[in-house]
Amino acid sequence: MSERYDAQAVEAKWQAAWEDAGLFRAERSDGRPSYYVLEMFPYPSGRIHMGHVRNYTMGDVVARYKRARGFDVLHPMGWDAFGLPAENAAFERGVHPAEWTYANIATMRGQLQSMGLSIDWEREFATCHPGYYEHQQALFLDFFEAGLVERKEAWVNWDPVDGTVLANEQVVDGRGWRSGALIEKRRLAQWFFRITRFADELLEALEALPRWPDKVRLMQRNWIGRSEGAHALFPIEGRGEALEVFTTRPDTLFGASFCALSPNHPLATSLAESDSALAAFIAECNLAGVGERDIEAAGKRGYDTGVRVRHPFDADRTLPLYVANFVLMDYGTGAIFGCPAHDQRDLEFARSQGLPVIPVVCPPGEDAGAVEIGAEAYVGDGTAINSGFLDGLSVAEAKARAIAALAERDAGGAAVSYRLRDWLISRQRYWGCPIPMVHCSSCGVVPVPREALPVRLPEDVTFDAPGNPLDRHAGWKHTACPRCGGPGERDTDTMDTFVDSSWYFARFCAARADVPLPESDVAPWLPVDQYIGGIEHAVLHLLYSRFFTKALKRCGYLDIEEPFAGLFTQGMVCHETYRDADGRWYYPDEIETRAGNLVTREDGRPIAIGRSEAMSKSKRNTVDPEAIIEAYGADTARLFMLSDSPPERDLEWTDTGVKGAWRYVAALWRLVTSPPVPLAPCGAAVPGHDSLATSLRGLRRTIHKTIAGVTEDLERFHFNRAVARVRELTNALSAIEASLGAGHVMREGLETATRLLGPVVPHLAEEAWRRLGHDSWLAREPWPEPDPALLVDDIVIVAVQVDGKKRATISLPAGHGKAEAESAAMADGGVRRALAGRDVRKVIVVPGRIVNVVT
């Protein structure tokens, strides 16, 4: 009689035992090669969700697998603990952000530990701990000294709901990424990290990241948005200055019919001082929102300033200067020249303003005299026309010639522009890392001396009013200027929390060090060998971390180019959605099936099933991992996470799928505890392979092919296939036939399955390993090696096609020749029938694969 597998008891037992034995401490004390696997650390929101379970399961499989492959593995965990939700909780419930955060961390740590993750918990830290953020403040000062931090006044994105500014990356469709509020443009003095100084490096280094998904590299490339072109100066009539524009089409300069400024361009501001209509137009543009879609709806609008600018190539020619709503202040120079014939936007603007359209590129094969521009600008290649000294040149040639001409005339020259902007890190919030700067009326901005770090967050703050509590805390805010000793004010802003997560991966190498990143601890581990997390961080977090790595290198902390040598982006965990007739959402555990219909448990209201979407609280389609772990155990949850769906794709959470995973856990335990044939003693060698019955020899080949296949699958992140392969193996083992040596083969098979599943279902595997008679830690056992001799079959099944259609299969000895395969195929009854006496023109033989008889 087989015993029932008690997952809860087994899992608790081994979790405690692993912890006591310190099995997962990263040592760096022996000669083993290092391997650093890291999953994106969680925000302590309260409880873990299924996305965490999926992420950390994958990371744990890699960690356990690499450990078995002989690596000294670093697999740490920590908390991305600063951020707005803690302040919201404080505001709503009167609990201090620190208290709320640390309580959540305690809960979530327990939940993660119940998953049986092989984590070195001794390295755990939270970014809200002064022991972390004091070093971040030191890094800020280092960056400041290195010229990588800058305070400047800029048009910034103001989120009126969160009451703070946001980085460009945090504005999505003109709205705040957290609040969803329409973003306003405000001009404020703020701190920036000068990420644009690394724009080219960040772009070029993408090529050197072969183990990153193409998609992420492409997204970053687009985000950096490098454009090559030219700067051109248009002298302004009646002023002793020139208007500088950026263009990627200097070849079309002769087609210019106007210039236009962004509403926020300094010249526009200055002109508006003496032109109230212009001032009103600018105000209107800023009011209409900055969402590009809003402008799209409003159409292209402009205001003729009356000012004229001179053409750089033709001093006799002047152009009108407009302020236009479609010109962006934060790209290029905030000013453009318009060539309507060869730019769609300029064409639309020119048509609405009645400006001339001068074709200067003749499409191939067209008559230069007859080029007409209708509703569509011509943006293709061609030959320059109406363009003076450029006439006759191709677009590429004309660009080069025009750039040279601009330079000759001191009217501009080659220029590169980026979409990427500097990273605005000031946040008008309490729960973040204080910026270690003091504002002094006589000394200006003064850094806090290093010996005075950390600048601690004061604990006695109030959240009963909107705005930044630090700004209201007089005792904290007012301090002596470190330079002159006079009255000073602390910078009351805190750093964007993306700063915290831009270097935590390095800090894990020396989590308790009293300097930020001691080289002797950090260098052996970095870069991270395998980083795993969600695709939603493709630009923000991953770009910032890359910038930090380059900045840290410049400051002498690191000697690596890139933080993450390998990156894997996992898919989301999805679930069906449930709504009633009023459109209210219901959690899966709030509904049930009655008489074949889906209804609410509580009052039987009919429920409609909606499409499967990423689990979210707003759609109420979440399943609590803790409930699953309590009901089935962590191994079942882990197994389900890795089965069926490829890890980079979205995973559909289903009850039946979880039950299927549980069935397999129970079935594997049954197979170990009551195998179909009595097991040979532990440690007994398999008898001579040739002495075994045919079916046992085949089974042994299956065992060794499974080792090879699973190994390759794990290396390539094909977890779903790895699981399927082991299931195939255990299916084959269940069907074993009793004969001489069967007990040995059964043991070999069970031990192999146990080892191969160790990374996936570690508790079950550890328990099974002991049940099989071992007294070693499975978690410390080396990975099995396949016997190369057993990876090849001695008999192969070869398909035989007639004219490309399969008509038969034949058995042939491995290593058979072409002639042997051909004669066996021609002798086959099915083949002869299909041929029906027709003449054979050709026979193609791929030994071991296929025979194709062509008539």
Added chain:
RNA sequence: GCGGGCGUGGCGGAAUUUGGUAGACGCGCGUGGUUUAGGACCACGUGGCUAAGGCCGUGGGGGUUCGAGUCCCUUCGCCCGCACCA
């Protein structure tokens, strides 16, 4: 608009790296068994059509090839990222 990805049984997906027996593994479903009962367990079956021999099948159409889910062209559908970036 620009860029990228994906279309395979009732469902999730294998096979695409290297063109060579399509549908591994699982879910669901069906039949039978077992059990006091079970949403448990066991066995067998399960792409479609066909009485059979067989025919048809990887979104549609075309091409290359002895042979195409895999390569090429074209078309349709869905998803994702960016979006007046000059």
